[in-house]
Amino acid sequence: MHADRFDNQMAFDLLARPEHQHLLYGALKAAQVTKYHPQFEDCVTVAHLTWLSAYQNYAPELPANLPDFRKFAFRRIKWRTVDYLRKQTLRTQSQVNLEHALPITIDPMTEQETHWQLTALLTELLVQCRPGERIYLTEFFFRGTDR
Numbered sequence: 001m002h003a004d005r006f007d008n009q010m011a012f013d014l015l016a017r018p019e020h021q022h023l024l025y026g027a028l029k030a031a032q033v034t035k036y037h038p039q040f041e042d043c044v045t046v047a048h049l050t051w052l053s054a055y056q057n058y059a060p061e062l063p064a065n066l067p068d069f070r071k072f073a074f075r076r077i078k079w080r081t082v083d084y085l086r087k088q089t090l091r092t093q094s095q096v097n098l099e100h101a102l103p104i105t106i107d108p109m110t111e112q113e114t115h116w117q118l119t120a121l122l123t124e125l126l127v128q129c130r131p132g133e134r135i136y137l138t139e140f141f142f143r144g145t146d147r
Helices: 005-015 020-032 040-057 066-094 110-127 132-147
Strands: none
Touching: 005 020, 005 040, 020 040, 020 066, 040 066, 110 132
């Protein structure tokens, strides 16, 4: 049976049974998540959503195949929780420490703006210069940008 979104209440009614609550917290414990884990509440939320997903994606008829569904849900919850924690760890490791981020300035246009300003200034100066000064200014400007 594939439950549609209107069967979500049935999935959570099934989860409300004490034996299924034990299954959910047992799957979290199998994923090394106890109530003292810093992300315990997030993992419980992930487990509830994974239960719903397992309920919606379980093909055989329920409640006739309830024991098999319990095994299926347990594995899904455990591995989804492990995956969630792995992604959170990778995200935390890739974040820049705020103390190191303070001196970082993000201004990619600074060099481009400086170049535009110099080009505008050179254009204005070339109009006002005599021919010999134009040659000198042009050579100085181009030699300065080649360095």
